[in-house]
Amino acid sequence: MVVPNSLKKERTLKLIEEKDRIEKKIADYGRILEINKNVGMTESLVDEEEFPRNDIDVHQVRHARHQIICLQNDLKELMKQIQKGIEEIHAEAASSSHQGLNEATSSNYSAPVSEMPPLESFVCVNFVSPGSPAEDAGLMMGDEILEFGSINSKNFKDLTMIAELVKNRENQKIIVKIKRGREILENRLVPQKWSGRGLLGCNLVKSVHESIER
Numbered sequence: 001m002v003v004p005n006s007l008k009k010e011r012t013l014k015l016i017e018e019k020d021r022i023e024k025k026i027a028d029y030g031r032i033l034e035i036n037k038n039v040g041m042t043e044s045l046v047d048e049e050e051f052p053r054n055d056i057d058v059h060q061v062r063h064a065r066h067q068i069i070c071l072q073n074d075l076k077e078l079m080k081q082i083q084k085g086i087e088e089i090h091a092e093a094a095s096s097s098h099q100g101l102n103e104a105t106s107s108n109y110s111a112p113v114s115e116m117p118p119l120e121s122f123v124c125v126n127f128v129s130p131g132s133p134a135e136d137a138g139l140m141m142g143d144e145i146l147e148f149g150s151i152n153s154k155n156f157k158d159l160t161m162i163a164e165l166v167k168n169r170e171n172q173k174i175i176v177k178i179k180r181g182r183e184i185l186e187n188r189l190v191p192q193k194w195s196g197r198g199l200l201g202c203n204l205v206k207s208v209h210e211s212i213e214r
Contacts, residue, residue, distance in 0.1 A: 012085035015078060016181045022075045023140055029071070030130035032064040038131045040196050041065055072127065072141055079142040082181065119146040120153040121179055123162070123204045132201020137189040139202055140180065147177035159206060166191045166199050 033039055036056040045058050052058045121144035128134050128141055146152065149165050165174070169191055176187045191199035 008085060008088055012082060015082045015085060019075060019078050019082060019142065019181065022071050022078065023142075026068055026071050026075070026141070029064040029068045030135075032060060033130050036061050038195055040129050040131065041068065042197075075141055076126065086182075119177065119184075121146055122151075122153040122156040123148075123159065123206045125178075125202055126205045127203040129196050129201035132194055132196055133190055133192050134200045134202035137176070137187045138185075139176070139178070139187060139189070142180070144179040145176060145204070146179055146184070147175070149174045149176070159204060162204060170199055 039056060039061055045053055045061060047053050123145045125139050125141055125143040128139055148162055151161055151165060171190065171192050174189045176189045178185050178187060194201060
Protein backbone atom coordinates (compact mmCIF):
# COMPACT_ATOMS: atom_id res chain seq x y z
CA MET A 1 0.00 0.00 0.00
CA VAL A 2 1.39 3.40 -1.02
CA VAL A 3 0.92 6.11 1.59
CA PRO A 4 0.16 9.56 0.06
CA ASN A 5 2.92 12.13 0.52
CA SER A 6 0.61 14.45 2.49
CA LEU A 7 -0.06 11.70 5.03
CA LYS A 8 3.66 10.95 5.29
CA LYS A 9 4.31 14.62 6.06
CA GLU A 10 1.55 14.73 8.66
CA ARG A 11 2.85 11.55 10.30
CA THR A 12 6.42 12.84 10.34
CA LEU A 13 5.35 16.20 11.79
CA LYS A 14 3.61 14.39 14.64
CA LEU A 15 6.80 12.43 15.31
CA ILE A 16 8.77 15.69 15.39
CA GLU A 17 6.28 17.15 17.87
CA GLU A 18 6.74 14.06 20.06
CA LYS A 19 10.53 14.51 19.76
CA ASP A 20 10.20 18.08 21.00
CA ARG A 21 8.16 16.90 24.00
CA ILE A 22 10.75 14.25 24.88
CA GLU A 23 13.62 16.74 24.56
CA LYS A 24 11.79 19.10 26.93
CA LYS A 25 11.39 16.30 29.48
CA ILE A 26 15.11 15.48 29.20
CA ALA A 27 15.94 19.14 29.75
CA ASP A 28 13.64 19.26 32.80
CA TYR A 29 15.35 16.25 34.38
CA GLY A 30 18.71 17.73 33.43
CA ARG A 31 17.87 20.80 35.50
CA ILE A 32 17.31 18.51 38.50
CA LEU A 33 20.90 17.33 38.11
CA GLU A 34 22.05 20.93 37.85
CA ILE A 35 20.45 22.00 41.13
CA ASN A 36 22.03 18.97 42.80
CA LYS A 37 25.59 20.27 42.52
CA ASN A 38 25.51 19.66 38.76
CA VAL A 39 26.33 15.98 39.32
CA GLY A 40 25.71 15.01 35.71
CA MET A 41 25.09 11.43 34.61
CA THR A 42 28.25 9.75 35.90
CA GLU A 43 29.47 11.53 39.02
CA SER A 44 29.53 9.33 42.12
CA LEU A 45 26.61 9.58 44.54
CA VAL A 46 28.58 8.25 47.52
CA ASP A 47 31.25 9.93 49.62
CA GLU A 48 34.77 8.71 50.39
CA GLU A 49 33.42 6.36 53.04
CA GLU A 50 30.94 4.84 50.56
CA PHE A 51 27.95 6.46 52.25
CA PRO A 52 25.27 8.29 50.23
CA ARG A 53 26.28 11.91 49.77
CA ASN A 54 24.52 14.32 52.11
CA ASP A 55 25.04 17.41 49.94
CA ILE A 56 22.55 16.26 47.29
CA ASP A 57 19.19 14.51 47.08
CA VAL A 58 20.51 11.09 46.03
CA HIS A 59 17.05 9.60 45.43
CA GLN A 60 16.04 12.55 43.26
CA VAL A 61 19.27 12.35 41.24
CA ARG A 62 18.95 8.60 40.67
CA HIS A 63 15.36 9.04 39.50
CA ALA A 64 16.34 11.88 37.16
CA ARG A 65 19.22 9.87 35.69
CA HIS A 66 16.99 6.85 35.13
CA GLN A 67 14.36 8.97 33.41
CA ILE A 68 16.96 10.67 31.20
CA ILE A 69 18.35 7.31 30.07
CA CYS A 70 14.87 5.97 29.29
CA LEU A 71 13.87 9.15 27.46
CA GLN A 72 17.11 9.18 25.46
CA ASN A 73 16.43 5.60 24.35
CA ASP A 74 12.91 6.63 23.31
CA LEU A 75 14.33 9.65 21.51
CA LYS A 76 16.90 7.55 19.67
CA GLU A 77 14.18 5.25 18.33
CA LEU A 78 11.98 8.22 17.48
CA MET A 79 14.80 9.88 15.53
CA LYS A 80 15.11 6.73 13.41
CA GLN A 81 11.40 6.95 12.56
CA ILE A 82 11.69 10.66 11.79
CA GLN A 83 14.73 10.10 9.58
CA LYS A 84 12.90 7.35 7.71
CA GLY A 85 9.88 9.58 7.22
CA ILE A 86 11.99 12.47 5.96
CA GLU A 87 13.85 10.19 3.55
CA GLU A 88 10.55 8.84 2.17
CA ILE A 89 9.20 12.37 1.68
CA HIS A 90 12.39 13.54 -0.01
CA ALA A 91 12.51 10.47 -2.24
CA GLU A 92 8.95 11.03 -3.43
CA ALA A 93 9.59 14.75 -3.94
CA ALA A 94 12.75 13.97 -5.91
CA SER A 95 10.83 11.51 -8.07
CA SER A 96 8.17 14.10 -8.80
CA SER A 97 10.82 16.71 -9.53
CA HIS A 98 12.64 14.34 -11.91
CA GLN A 99 9.42 13.62 -13.76
CA GLY A 100 8.68 17.34 -14.02
CA LEU A 101 12.19 18.00 -15.33
CA ASN A 102 11.79 15.35 -18.03
CA GLU A 103 8.52 16.95 -19.11
CA ALA A 104 10.12 20.39 -19.16
CA THR A 105 13.09 19.11 -21.17
CA SER A 106 10.80 17.56 -23.75
CA SER A 107 9.27 21.00 -24.30
CA ASN A 108 12.71 22.64 -24.82
CA TYR A 109 12.76 24.18 -21.33
CA SER A 110 15.98 24.21 -19.32
CA ALA A 111 15.47 24.07 -15.55
CA PRO A 112 17.97 25.96 -13.36
CA VAL A 113 20.49 23.73 -11.61
CA SER A 114 21.97 24.68 -8.24
CA GLU A 115 25.75 25.04 -8.33
CA MET A 116 26.13 24.07 -4.67
CA PRO A 117 25.03 20.53 -3.69
CA PRO A 118 23.14 20.30 -0.39
CA LEU A 119 25.17 19.57 2.71
CA GLU A 120 25.06 16.02 4.05
CA SER A 121 25.39 14.96 7.67
CA PHE A 122 28.46 12.91 8.57
CA VAL A 123 28.06 12.50 12.34
CA CYS A 124 25.22 12.94 14.80
CA VAL A 125 24.91 13.78 18.49
CA ASN A 126 23.72 10.87 20.62
CA PHE A 127 24.27 12.37 24.07
CA VAL A 128 24.66 15.84 25.62
CA SER A 129 25.65 16.26 29.26
CA PRO A 130 23.67 18.82 31.28
CA GLY A 131 25.68 21.96 32.01
CA SER A 132 28.27 21.18 29.34
CA PRO A 133 29.67 23.51 26.65
CA ALA A 134 27.70 21.47 24.10
CA GLU A 135 24.44 22.14 25.95
CA ASP A 136 25.37 25.83 26.31
CA ALA A 137 25.80 25.93 22.53
CA GLY A 138 22.29 24.51 22.06
CA LEU A 139 23.27 21.06 20.79
CA MET A 140 20.72 18.31 21.41
CA MET A 141 20.66 14.55 21.16
CA GLY A 142 19.68 13.54 17.62
CA ASP A 143 21.17 16.61 15.93
CA GLU A 144 22.79 15.73 12.61
CA ILE A 145 26.02 17.64 12.02
CA LEU A 146 26.45 19.08 8.53
CA GLU A 147 29.55 21.16 9.26
CA PHE A 148 31.86 21.21 12.28
CA GLY A 149 34.14 24.17 11.76
CA SER A 150 36.07 23.39 8.59
CA ILE A 151 34.99 19.72 8.59
CA ASN A 152 32.12 18.52 6.40
CA SER A 153 30.99 15.36 4.62
CA LYS A 154 33.38 16.05 1.73
CA ASN A 155 36.60 16.05 3.76
CA PHE A 156 35.57 14.00 6.81
CA LYS A 157 37.57 10.80 7.28
CA ASP A 158 37.17 9.78 10.92
CA LEU A 159 36.19 11.15 14.32
CA THR A 160 39.77 11.90 15.30
CA MET A 161 39.57 14.91 12.96
CA ILE A 162 36.91 16.43 15.21
CA ALA A 163 38.90 15.53 18.33
CA GLU A 164 41.99 17.31 16.96
CA LEU A 165 39.99 20.36 15.92
CA VAL A 166 38.38 20.61 19.36
CA LYS A 167 41.77 20.27 21.07
CA ASN A 168 43.33 23.00 18.91
CA ARG A 169 40.36 25.37 19.32
CA GLU A 170 40.00 25.29 23.11
CA ASN A 171 38.30 28.51 24.32
CA GLN A 172 37.72 29.53 20.71
CA LYS A 173 34.42 29.65 18.83
CA ILE A 174 33.60 26.87 16.37
CA ILE A 175 30.66 27.26 14.01
CA VAL A 176 28.62 24.05 13.92
CA LYS A 177 25.89 23.71 11.31
CA ILE A 178 23.28 21.11 12.24
CA LYS A 179 20.10 19.59 10.90
CA ARG A 180 17.33 19.17 13.45
CA GLY A 181 14.17 17.71 11.98
CA ARG A 182 13.25 20.08 9.16
CA GLU A 183 15.46 22.91 10.38
CA ILE A 184 19.04 23.84 9.50
CA LEU A 185 20.66 25.65 12.44
CA GLU A 186 24.01 27.34 12.96
CA ASN A 187 25.37 27.05 16.50
CA ARG A 188 28.41 28.64 18.11
CA LEU A 189 30.33 26.11 20.17
CA VAL A 190 33.26 26.99 22.46
CA PRO A 191 35.34 23.96 23.60
CA GLN A 192 36.43 24.54 27.19
CA LYS A 193 37.09 22.83 30.49
CA TRP A 194 34.02 22.33 32.63
CA SER A 195 32.96 20.15 35.57
CA GLY A 196 32.57 17.05 33.40
CA ARG A 197 34.69 15.05 30.98
CA GLY A 198 36.31 16.45 27.85
CA LEU A 199 35.97 19.93 26.36
CA LEU A 200 32.47 19.58 24.89
CA GLY A 201 30.44 17.23 27.05
CA CYS A 202 28.73 15.42 24.21
CA ASN A 203 29.05 12.13 22.36
CA LEU A 204 29.33 12.07 18.56
CA VAL A 205 28.59 9.01 16.47
CA LYS A 206 29.14 8.29 12.78
CA SER A 207 27.05 5.97 10.65
CA VAL A 208 29.35 2.98 11.18
CA HIS A 209 28.78 3.33 14.94
CA GLU A 210 32.30 4.51 15.73
CA SER A 211 31.90 7.03 18.54
CA ILE A 212 33.87 9.65 20.40
CA GLU A 213 33.15 11.51 23.64
CA ARG A 214 34.70 14.98 23.97
